[in-house]
Amino acid sequence: MWVRMNVTVVVPSPLRGTDPDSFAERTVRERWPRIVAQTIRENDFPEAVNERLWALHRELPDGPIRPIQDPGAPDLPLWDEWVAPYLGETWASAPWLFTEHYLYRRILEATGYFQPGPTYLHDPFRKQKTEALDPAAEAVIVLARAANERATQPELARAQLPLLVRTALWGNQIDLSMWSAGEAPRHLGTDRETAHLLADDTDALLAHLEAVAPARIDLLADNAGFELLCDLVLVDGLLAAGYAHTVVLHLKAHPTFVSDAMIADVLETLDVLAAAPDPAPRALTERLRGYLAAGRLRLSDSFIWNCPLPMRAFPKLPLADLARSNLVIAKGDANYRRLVDDAHWPFTTPFAEVVGYFPAPLLALRTLKAEVVVGLDEARIREVAAQDPEWMTNGHWGVIQFYRPAR
């Protein structure tokens, strides 16, 4: 139950790994053990670390939730609070949104990420993230050339903003917890780019941007690699169009969800593009570095983006920070799940009804990779489900959903 300004919203039950025949169940029972095993394979950890990771692997899925045991870790008091309601539950029975964030924090506990020593601040997913962006790839060069064209033509940037929004959306298909970079489905540049949209509020978004320009825009980033490049191209376009005077990129405070981006990943992406063989990515990087130096692009990380809470349950402070924004762009599936309580809402529940707690204008750009969605049309659901039984989890379908608080 959630009440604000005498609006009562009854939030349905959360997704859990005990939901029969669900993607959450397959994730807890099959995908997470694979991710832990891959983390061991892809690093050259000391044997003691591998033993802790195998012990974690053995806990899945029916082991108990326990406090994080990471003496001196900066986020330990936070996790004591976040874990408390689920002590005595199991990896499968506690809410999936909680256990998934908890899993990645337990991986860092096992690797000693926050402990002095050889693995201190070592990103266990670095290898996969590094492979997720090839600076010489044709797609990178094409994106950079188009961005460079827009940089001096605000009208062109405004005209192409719908394309940039779709580029950022479909960049979310590249999700290393689901596929390797080479395997991910690719809709960009095909008719699926629009045909596979299950909701498209682009027109309402454009009207909003025209009304609030030049705005402060906040982007809740998702995956490093190609998706992050697509997000940086969107940021570049918003600044070139004059829609944004400042963009704040919100990043994770520590590695999570395999490919989620941190400040280090943004800086490495810029370094990789700055060394690209083609001049176009180099020019894009020089411009983005200029925006960083001028304070028009800001990188912000926080433990709040690693927390296991639905956004509705966020402390007041981070929500107040977001309330300053003229537009918050939430990228990806995990951020979407967090926005909609990772709950069993009827799929036709209006998006505005579910995110009515959000304190700023909101744009969700998300490819479906979990069995939760709102704001869809009944007939469209039937049509897509008949065409593609895996439509909720294979990343082939996406939403562009916009919400603006009544003020």
Ligand SMILES: O=P(O)(O)OC[C@@]1(O)O[C@H](CO)[C@@H](O)[C@@H]1O
């Ligand atoms: O946020 P992203 O990178 O788009 O996706 C997050 C994700 O990898 O994690 C969950 C499954 O483990 C799903 O929500 C989704 O597959």
